[in-house]
Amino acid sequence: MEILRTILLILHFVGLASLLGGFLVQVKAIGAGRGTVVPAMVHGALTQLVTGLLLVATIQMGDLDELNNAKIAVKLVIAAVITVLVFVYRKKAPAPSWALWSIGALTVANIAVAVAWR
Numbered sequence: 002m003e004i005l006r007t008i009l010l011i012l013h014f015v016g017l018a019s020l021l022g023g024f025l026v027q028v029k030a031i032g033a034g035r036g037t038v039v040p041a042m043v044h045g046a047l048t049q050l051v052t053g054l055l056l057v058a059t060i061q062m063g064d065l066d067e068l069n070n071a072k073i074a075v076k077l078v079i080a081a082v083i084t085v086l087v088f089v090y091r092k093k094a095p096a097p098s099w100a101l102w103s104i105g106a107l108t109v110a111n112i113a114v115a116v117a118w119r
């Protein structure tokens with residue numbers, strides 16, 4: 002179970018890199034009003050949802066650590082909003098700037114929740 006948890010956590014970081022990296026490469030274009038939802042954001046958002054939920058299942062089955070349910074609920078809601086935004090605007094060019102900034106800000110917010118809320 003420990004090895005599965007480690008693999009899932011690594012994939013969770015890969016998904017984070019894809020989502021945040023996809024946003025960061027668009028910052029200049031967003032400033033010029035030409036920003037789009039790139040596939041890296043869509044794949045990253047889905048990876049975060051899937052690996053996050055599997056991490057929860059793995060940790061609960063392992064029975065070693067207590068999960069902070071409120072923290073997980075907040076992360077799930079934030080990730081769900083990100084996923085809705087990337088799917089709604091993935092075929093719109095340009096995508097609204099507010100939607101793209103929200104994707105970036107919510108991703109950073111979820112990192113903050115993950116590391117600062119113990």
Ligand code: HEM
Nearest residue numbers: 010017049050053054056057076077080108111112115116
């Ligand atoms: C944009 C979405 C997300 C981001 C940016 C994100 C970010 C992170 C980060 C940076 C960590 C590492 C924290 C640490 O080890 O100190 C982490 C761990 C974790 N995340 Fe997420 N996360 C996201 C979505 C989710 C979702 C949707 C869930 C579950 C519903 C989830 C469940 C978890 C769990 C259970 C861990 C702890 C893993 C462990 O301790 O083994 N995450 N997340």
